């Protein structure tokens with residue numbers, strides 16, 4: 051089914067409501083930011099399925115074993131999470147919502163450990179980059195990338211070795227009985243990670259106001275300028291542009307755009323064909339309620 055037909059079909063059942071106790075997949079384990087984002091979005095009324103990697107979440111969705119996936123897409127201080135953008139284009143699933151989480155990282159180690167005994171630190175690469183300034187004071191530490199912040203904390207707890215520490219949430223420290231050697235080590239004190247909720251189908255929950263699309267442009271002068279101009283004509287507000295390399299063509303890119311504005315079914319059915327005409331490839335990623343702190347759109 052083409053994008054417009056799928057979108058119009060979704061409008062027939064708008065607004066959709068979440069089914070009871072949806073099966074929700076996230077990357078991590080207990081105490082991860084992914085778990086926190088899932089529980090915050092689904093208001094604890096869900097069955098949680100933790101997986102090791104971001105791609106495992108897409109695979110579970112593909113198998114039909116779960117209803118929704120929850121994935122980090124962007125951090126306020128380190129920017130886009132490129133792997134998730136690439137997976138979104140690869141798997142062609144849809145964003146149906148978003149959730150923001152304050153990521154307050156801690157340095158965690160087995161009880162009784164001192165800073166001086168640490169030699170190795172485990173975390174997700176995002177945990178390291180968001181704590182870059184703190185880590186600069188300890189150049190002797192070896193930073194070892196791990197699947198996820200909380201999986202790293204669980205591993206350090208299991209090893210029970212005073213040479214090892216993890217960067218993860220305070221909650222992970224409590225769950226795995228680790229000592230908190232330093233708190234709030236993220237360099238930005240407003241460190242927020244934005245998660246997207248993905249589904250196999252387009253689902254339109256109450257008051258969607260943000261659209262995400264991706265496209266590949268012909269390589270000619272003015273191609274991007276012309277697309278950007280369309281948003282201006284429709285009085286739409288561009289919130290984010292990201293570009294990712296196209297694997298089959300060196301130095302060519304897939305552009306991801308998020309926009310908001312006064313968007314109706316009519317706006318989308320007029321806008322999408324105009325964009326499609328100007329691009330070589332178009333992917334509709336979703337029309338969903340933008341995050342707000344007292345957001346309970348899904349339930």
Ligand SMILES: O=C(O)C(=O)C[C@]1(C(=O)O)C=C[C@@H](O)C=C1
Pocket residue numbers: 077078081082083084085122125131153174176177197198199200243
């Ligand atoms: O969910 C977690 O705990 C993760 O390790 C993943 C992740 C990420 O990839 O951005 C999630 C939130 C924080 O930004 C740091 C790490």
